Amino acid sequence: MEKCKLCLIRDMAEKADIYEYVKKTRAMLPDAEKASDELYEERLSVCMSCESLLAGTCHKCGCYVEIRAASKASECPVRKW
Numbered sequence: 001m002e003k004c005k006l007c008l009i010r011d012m013a014e015k016a017d018i019y020e021y022v023k024k025t026r027a028m029l030p031d032a033e034k035a036s037d038e039l040y041e042e043r044l045s046v047c048m049s050c051e052s053l054l055a056g057t058c059h060k061c062g063c064y065v066e067i068r069a070a071s072k073a074s075e076c077p078v079r080k081w
């Protein structure tokens with residue numbers, strides 16, 4: 001079976017441990033620095049239709065997008081969000 005290249009970590013059962021790390025990292029951000037749930041989902045939706053997303057990782061910056069999108073001050077490396 002071919003894997004979906006444009007998937008987030010949360011959608012990949014084999015990366016459950018990494019997703020736990022993603023959730024903890026997001027939860028540890030102070031509220032003042034955390035992107036709202038709405039902004040977070042908006043950002044991830046852009047990533048999920050971006051050709052640079054490969055199995056949860058942005059190939060423009062090397063980050064897990066679910067961590068990069070969590071901080072209010074973060075930006076997409078090519079300014080898609």
Ligand code: SF4
Nearest residue numbers: 047050053058076080
């Ligand atoms: S952070 Fe930007 S470049 Fe990277 S996958 Fe998301 S939209 Fe694409």
